[in-house]
Amino acid sequence: MDQPANSSTSNTGAPPEVSPAAAWLDTGSDHALREMHAYMRLTREWDLRYEKMFKTGALSKWYSSVGNEAATVAAASAIEKGDALVSLHRDAGAILRHYVDIESLIPEIFPSNMNLIRQPLGGDSRERLFRLACQMLGRQHGYSAGHERSYHYNHMEPEHGLIHIGMISHLGSMIPVAAGAALSFQQQKSDRVAINFIGEGATSTGDFHEGLNIASVWKLPFILIIENNHWAFSTPTSQQYACDNLASRAIGYGMPGVEVDGNDPIAMHQVMQEAVQRARSGEGPTLVEAHVGRHRGHSEGDDSLDQVPGDELKGYLENDPMDLIETRLVNGGIVSRAWLEEIREKCAALIMEVVDEAMSMPEPEPNSDRSIHAE
Amino acid sequence: MPNEMTIEENVLYIEALSHALRDEMRHDPSVMLMGQDIAGHGGAFKITKGFLDEFGPQRVRNTPIAESGTIGIATGAAILGQRPVIEMQFADFISCGFNQLVNVAAKMYWRTECAVPLVIRMPGGGGMGAGAFHSQNVESWFLHSPGLKVVAPAFSDDAYRLLRSAIKDPNPVIYFEHKFLYRRERTDLKGTEIKDRVVGEANVRRSGKDLTSISWGWMTHRVLEAAEIMAAEGVEIEVIDLPVLSPLDLDPILQSIEKTEHVAITHEATRTCGFGAELAARISDEAIWNLDGPVTRITYPDSPSPFNKKLEADRIPSVDVICDGWRQALQS
Ligand SMILES: Cc1ncc(C[n+]2csc(CCOP(=O)(O)OP(=O)(O)O)c2C)c(N)n1
Numbered sequence: 001m002d003q004p005a006n007s008s009t010s011n012t013g014a015p016p017e018v019s020p021a022a023a024w025l026d027t028g029s030d031h032a033l034r035e036m037h038a039y040m041r042l043t044r045e046w047d048l049r050y051e052k053m054f055k056t057g058a059l060s061k062w063y064s065s066v067g068n069e070a071a072t073v074a075a076a077s078a079i080e081k082g083d084a085l086v087s088l089h090r091d092a093g094a095i096l097r098h099y100v101d102i103e104s105l106i107p108e109i110f111p112s113n114m115n116l117i118r119q120p121l122g123g124d125s126r127e128r129l130f131r132l133a134c135q136m137l138g139r140q141h142g143y144s145a146g147h148e149r150s151y152h153y154n155h156m157e158p159e160h161g162l163i164h165i166g167m168i169s170h171l172g173s174m175i176p177v178a179a180g181a182a183l184s185f186q187q188q189k190s191d192r193v194a195i196n197f198i199g200e201g202a203t204s205t206g207d208f209h210e211g212l213n214i215a216s217v218w219k220l221p222f223i224l225i226i227e228n229n230h231w232a233f234s235t236p237t238s239q240q241y242a243c244d245n246l247a248s249r250a251i252g253y254g255m256p257g258v259e260v261d262g263n264d265p266i267a268m269h270q271v272m273q274e275a276v277q278r279a280r281s282g283e284g285p286t287l288v289e290a291h292v293g294r295h296r297g298h299s300e301g302d303d304s305l306d307q308v309p310g311d312e313l314k315g316y317l318e319n320d321p322m323d324l325i326e327t328r329l330v331n332g333g334i335v336s337r338a339w340l341e342e343i344r345e346k347c348a349a350l351i352m353e354v355v356d357e358a359m360s361m362p363e364p365e366p367n368s369d370r371s372i373h374a375e
Numbered sequence: 376m377p378n379e380m381t382i383e384e385n386v387l388y389i390e391a392l393s394h395a396l397r398d399e400m401r402h403d404p405s406v407m408l409m410g411q412d413i414a415g416h417g418g419a420f421k422i423t424k425g426f427l428d429e430f431g432p433q434r435v436r437n438t439p440i441a442e443s444g445t446i447g448i449a450t451g452a453a454i455l456g457q458r459p460v461i462e463m464q465f466a467d468f469i470s471c472g473f474n475q476l477v478n479v480a481a482k483m484y485w486r487t488e489c490a491v492p493l494v495i496r497m498p499g500g501g502g503m504g505a506g507a508f509h510s511q512n513v514e515s516w517f518l519h520s521p522g523l524k525v526v527a528p529a530f531s532d533d534a535y536r537l538l539r540s541a542i543k544d545p546n547p548v549i550y551f552e553h554k555f556l557y558r559r560e561r562t563d564l565k566g567t568e569i570k571d572r573v574v575g576e577a578n579v580r581r582s583g584k585d586l587t588s589i590s591w592g593w594m595t596h597r598v599l600e601a602a603e604i605m606a607a608e609g610v611e612i613e614v615i616d617l618p619v620l621s622p623l624d625l626d627p628i629l630q631s632i633e634k635t636e637h638v639a640i641t642h643e644a645t646r647t648c649g650f651g652a653e654l655a656a657r658i659s660d661e662a663i664w665n666l667d668g669p670v671t672r673i674t675y676p677d678s679p680s681p682f683n684k685k686l687e688a689d690r691i692p693s694v695d696v697i698c699d700g701w702r703q704a705l706q707s
């Protein structure tokens with residue numbers, strides 16, 4: 001066989017070690033719920049702010065991630081320093097979870113004995129959030145200095161182990177690229193992993209097939225998360241694929257495929273933790289299909305939501321992951337409604353402040369000679 | 376790691392490629408090879424024969440038949456510090472990976488300031504009766520995509536030097552190697568300095584005062600033959616070879632035209648929007664007042680490659696066709 005042996009440093013044949021967090025997460029402990037909630041709320045307020053700006057004309061285009069927060073926040077809760085995040089257009093939750101230490105921005109949001117699911121990366125969360133807002137608004141201080149829109153950028157902070165590769169528009173294209181990030185870890189004999197998101201619509205592209213197939217043949221430390229909101233622009237899944245679910249496609253690639261309720265961050269996190277463990281220990285990639293709801297049209301201001309039958313839409317809105325986790329927190333006697341409202345206000349105020357600041361920042365100077373080549 | 380250079384006499388083009396890959400892999404452990412049948416088998420043309428044994432399966436990887444997936448994976452790995460070199464089994468198959476190349480890899484630096492040190496080796500060109508899908512010269516597709524560098528050496532020494540430079544370069548480089556030259560062209564590898572970037576090069580391979588000829592790859596060899604014939608007729612052709620098409624080094628071309636006042640571009644690629652058209656436009660921009668006649672293009676017609684060798688030969692600029700083209704250019 002010419003194929004490389006798996007290159008994990010920790011593949012001793014022993015069962016993978018389960019991190020201490022996983023045990024208490026099983027129950028959806030108070031702390032786990034609070035941590036998930038905080039980042040989900042930050043993400044929701046982030047989106048609501050831009051949706052509003054779109055309506056007032058301050059923004060030319062917006063793809064909302066409302067409804068995807070549980071899946072994306074939970075997924076990024078399973079990665080660490082040095083892992084690669086490769087995101088798409090509805091993954092603000094993963095980006096914010098990965099970039100930001102919310103405790104440093106909203107003091108006392110968590111109790112002092114909080115048992116954190118994941119450690120923040122370190123570095124300046126406020127600055128990252130500010131630059132992210134600048135990026136959304138095409139400002140000079142954005143991660144692409146105004147050259148690329150919204151989430152189409154890369155951001156690397158080697159000193160903090162932050163590796164974030166953003167999307168290009170062409171759907172499916174980033175799957176092989178993300179698998180390539182995983183390949184670089186395998187080459188370096190490191191136990192880091194790459195996670196990547198994709199809408200269910202883009203699972204019909206050739207790159208989905210080519211990327212997953214090579215990732216599995218080479219046992220790359222790679223996790224592909226399908227955010228299945230059951231619609232691609234205006235096209236329902238019945239017109240996209242004829243199989244029962246997408247997770248089972250993994251069988252054809254010889255990798256595990258897991259279907260999970262993407263509105264439940266605890267369930268999602270468990271699935272992700274298992275997949276990450278598997279990848280770290282050299283066992284190869286996992287395909288995760290997270291079912292989420294379609295809460296908004298394809299992009300703000302279009303009428304594509306009209307295609308979603310009323311009952312179906314009602315079901316999605318009734319299962320808003322934000323409402324579900326808040327009900328869980330209140331019914332479990334973990335926090336009060338008043339506390340949740342306080343957090344919401346603090347998140348909204350923080351986002352407002354950061355976005356306003358970004359709005360006041362300069363636009364880039366004309367530079368048609370921006371270099372196309374690295375020096 | 377050693378940065379040794381192969382110095383050898385009379386080296387086949389195809390061996391120069393193997394030497395360059397091997398020397399660069401010995402020098403830099405982040406260089407890795409990917410391609411179809413390149414590992415145990417050594418590739419369709421045996422350029423990587425023995426590499427698996429020397430460098431191991433981690434660095435010499437057979438890929439499934441998945442050009443898009445392979446280029447995408449190489450791009451991701453390149454962003455994070457690897458230096459992948461992909462062998463297209465035939466240059467023609469790059470079309471299946473087109474989007475990854477022109478949209479992901481080519482635009483990456485401009486969009487994100489993340490470098491993509493990636494080389495795609497492209498065994499291309501015709502002359503062997505290989506038909507419409509194993510004969511093409513597709514350099515124009517990539518010259519039209521900002522962010523890529525394009526190399527097309529005609530001689531073994533350039534092939535060696537430039538492949539090593541391409542691997543060291545922090546940008547995606549499309550490296551055209553001509554199949555017809557693989558086992559026909561031989562030059563000495565003299566240990567010429569190897570740059571750590573691909574930069575524009577326009578090399579005068581023969582000097583002359585009457586007409587400037589521009590060509591690359593296989594055609595440069597035909598042009599040199601044709602120049603001999605013209606010399607016997609008392610016409611001195613200045614032969615400029617472009618081992619690097621992008622970035623383009625235009626100055627030597629303009630200087631030559633100032634002297635000769637006539638220019639002809641010969642390429643094996645099809646005519647419309649071939650690189651000759653761009654060269655003609657650039658020359659018009661910069662040197663039209665120095666010209667004593669129109670810019671002449673001697674090219675393949677706008678046609679796919681036929682399988683029958685006679686039909687194919689009829690389309691590839693021959694030595695005679697090149698001489699005729701020059702004679703006409705000099706008459707006008
Ligand atoms: C290759 C490609 N074709 C078409 C489009 C246009 N397009 C943008 S988003 C979209 C729908 C995507 O649906 P899905 O993958 O399910 O993601 P969702 O927006 O539902 O999260 C389409 C067709 C594109 N971006 N890329």
Ligand SMILES: [Mg+2]
Nearest residue numbers: 199200231232
């Ligand atoms: Mg969808």
